[in-house]
Amino acid sequence: MADGYHHGNLRAAVLERAAEVIEREGPYSFSLRSLAADLGVSHTAPRHHFGSREGVLNAIAVEGFQVLAERLRANRRAGGDFLEAGVEYVRFAVEHPAHFQVMFAPALLTEDDAELEAARSAAFAELTTGVDSVADDVLAAEDRPSAVVAGWSIVHGIATLALTGNLDASGVRDLFDDTDLLAVTRRSAGLLLGRRAPRE
Template sequence: MADGYHHGNLRAAVLARAAEVIEQEGPYAFSLRSLAADLGVSHTAPRYHFGSREGVLSALATDGFTELARRLAANREAEGGFLESGVEYVRFAMEHPAHFQVMFAPSLLDQDDPALSAARGAAFGELRSGVASLADGVEDPAAGVVAGWSIVHGIATLALTGNLDSSGVRALLGDADLLAVTRRSAGLLFGSPEPPPSPAQE
């Protein structure tokens, strides 16, 4: 089975398997040796790409920040506004829970990894660009960005840990899906988007 992998796709396979394990059992539930066994390769093969378990987690975080930055940039380019950036943030967390978990756990990561630093910088650069979008409608735009990030990060974390449901808080909002919950909650700060016109109004 080891011969079935080449250096180009073993890296991707290791990251995919690590994400599966983290999503199910958390970031401490694997070793390079266990990932190699799961993939049917030599126990030294993952070390060639990542060096250590920390290297795997740092690579996952790098991929996560890269994808988050891409989504936030796409929203900005589509003039989606800061509120919709928050919605994209929560959507990313729901679709990539393992990445989200390790991205914001600095003790698990190699903080000197240049690729991680660059990807994180790009993602937070997109987040900071929200200051400009809030300049006309919020008294303190910089604090508004921090408040907005806190809300959407909190919603994502509460949802991923099950606390939003187990607390009964989500039930207060009826059957609204998580993105609708995000719009309603963050909308208290930044104003909910206008509802689409009814056919009679068009």
């Protein structure tokens, strides 16, 4: 955040700055005091909104699950299927790497936080609903819960491999004709659903 914080929504400014630090240095690399110093406010100001460092991390996770749910909901309403929901999941991860990192790190979070639980549940409800778009001749009804787990595992794994640099370091991504991450996701996750991308 350039030139620190001047006025306006301090809560949003703290979350934005924390996300920048997490993306660059990881979730253990900030304190409320350091965020306050970066923003040019008193060291007690962020505590008024978040209470503690853990409060900031919880708020980042809540924000992340809310954005993810909105994206999955928009995909569903636009007629996107389960595969495209997975693509949106990966797109979210690479566009919000700090949020993604915190959202799935229970040790960083206060798990009994009601707002966090509500945001997480809303996101996974959208992901679960997406499996209904899979045709009955592809997936039997009793296999749909397993498809949710398998689909989530694939796209979460792709996102994690991409964010950690392992997808590129392994050279696996270069095996595809189209190395765009979302294209790789469509082809890889599409195998689960018996849906193959058209040949170029």
